[in-house]
Amino acid sequence: MAPERVTAEDMLERLVGFETVSGRPNRPLLEFVRGYLAQHGVAARIVPNAEGDRGNLFATIGPDTPGGIALSGHTDVVPVEGQPWSTDPFVATAKDGRIYGRGTADMKSFIAVALSLVPALKALPLRRPIHLCFSYDEEIGCLGVPSLLRLLGRELPLPALAIVGEPTGMKVVNAHKGIWVQRTTVTGRDGHSSAPHRGANAIAYMARLLGRLEQLAAELRSEAGAVPGAEFDPPWSTVNLGVIEGGTALNIIARRCSLLWEFRPLPGADAPAIRARVDDWIARELTPALRQQAPEGTVETASVAAVPALMPEPGGLAESVALRLTGANRAESVSFTSEGGQFQECGISTVLCGPGSVTEAHQPNEFVDVEQLKACEVFLRRLADWACA
Numbered sequence: 001m002a003p004e005r006v007t008a009e010d011m012l013e014r015l016v017g018f019e020t021v022s023g024r025p026n027r028p029l030l031e032f033v034r035g036y037l038a039q040h041g042v043a044a045r046i047v048p049n050a051e052g053d054r055g056n057l058f059a060t061i062g063p064d065t066p067g068g069i070a071l072s073g074h075t076d077v078v079p080v081e082g083q084p085w086s087t088d089p090f091v092a093t094a095k096d097g098r099i100y101g102r103g104t105a106d107m108k109s110f111i112a113v114a115l116s117l118v119p120a121l122k123a124l125p126l127r128r129p130i131h132l133c134f135s136y137d138e139e140i141g142c143l144g145v146p147s148l149l150r151l152l153g154r155e156l157p158l159p160a161l162a163i164v165g166e167p168t169g170m171k172v173v174n175a176h177k178g179i180w181v182q183r184t185t186v187t188g189r190d191g192h193s194s195a196p197h198r199g200a201n202a203i204a205y206m207a208r209l210l211g212r213l214e215q216l217a218a219e220l221r222s223e224a225g226a227v228p229g230a231e232f233d234p235p236w237s238t239v240n241l242g243v244i245e246g247g248t249a250l251n252i253i254a255r256r257c258s259l260l261w262e263f264r265p266l267p268g269a270d271a272p273a274i275r276a277r278v279d280d281w282i283a284r285e286l287t288p289a290l291r292q293q294a295p296e297g298t299v300e301t302a303s304v305a306a307v308p309a310l311m312p313e314p315g316g317l318a319e320s321v322a323l324r325l326t327g328a329n330r331a332e333s334v335s336f337t338s339e340g341g342q343f344q345e346c347g348i349s350t351v352l353c354g355p356g357s358v359t360e361a362h363q364p365n366e367f368v369d370v371e372q373l374k375a376c377e378v379f380l381r382r383l384a385d386w387a388c389a
Contacts, residue, residue: 003039008373012112013092016101022076022139025053054136056148062126067160070131073111074138077103083364104368105356110165113376128387141305145339161318162343165354170375172322173352174331175230177264178309184301189294190255199253200294203246206257230312230333237265267309308341318349325382
């Protein structure tokens with residue numbers, strides 16, 4: 001049977017059809033991709049998670065030589081529950097020059113374009129290899145890709161540069177903030193709500209922490225400094241209170257309350273020191289106050305994810321190549337986080353450049369313009385030509 005050749009639009013339709021919401025299986029999508037690559041004589045390795053239901057995929061096109069280009073994309077998407085979609089979010093719907101569906105902007109379009117070009121890449125006299133790196137659970141803290149990155153330079157080739165295809169409107173991005181995701185849990189003492197003085201209400205103590213985190217946000221804003229080679233909106237490290245859960249019933253003093261929160265440090269910011277400010281306040285202020293009411297009370301903070309910022313590399317390989325191929329004069333900065341900083345920490349020169357707009361990401365009726373797919377294809381074909389030079 002002849003190898004399958006598909007357009008980027010066709011491939012995107014197939015990828016959107018896999019409901020790869022973060023934390024749920026992505027193996028069916030990976031097996032589809034592995035089978036597609038095998039048709040074209042490209043071997044792919046899946047690096048699974050502990051449960052085996054999710055994983056990363058790595059494949060190489062071209063010579064077995066050091067270096068080369070990593071085309072990086074995450075296969076997971078954010079949930080759709082509670083959003084007013086006009087179409088089935090897991091059925092790609094073309095209309096008025098756009099393709100609607102979950103993940104069309106963030107970021108299955110980049111993966112679709114890369115996969116659609118596999119036959120063309122195979123036919124080229126590549127002197128530098130092109131590596132496909134597709135990950136899982138990026139949306140919940142870039143949790144999947146580290147297991148793949150640990151193999152680079154050992155069991156898998158180490159790329160010289162990486163293009164992370166996040167939705168940048170095909171603009172070259174050389175810097176983004178990091179993200180540290182934290183979960184703080186207050187455990188007090190429960191009891192009958194008619195006698196609150198006999199218990200220790202975990203929700204009430206968590207309210208004090210909320211105030212401290214709001215204060216921290218103000219401090220970080222006042223301390224904002226310029227990042228050489230980057231411009232951010234907003235130009236300071238930020239704090240966000242994400243999810244709070246506590247209590248069991250109206251007439252029970254809440255014994256437990258949990259808060260999922262984050263801070264996004266600028267490149268070069270001392271992220272551990274930011275976390276330490278909160279730890280220090282909890283140790284000096286919150287925990288002693290709690291234990292006056294309930295000696296057994298605790299306040300515990302666990303790090304859920306710590307994703308590094310992407311540092312600007314003016315004149316770096318990835319930025320120089322991407323700017324030349326796109327014709328842009330300068331790179332830009334974004335405030336969202338990606339796996340780019342993780343690739344960079346491995347010594348891989350990295351930029352973001354992909355189709356779609358981040359303003360459409362995570363929204364109901366998410367879409368990508370077909371023109372963006374075409375622009376991405378032009379860019380990747382130029383990149384492949386560079387790899388032949």
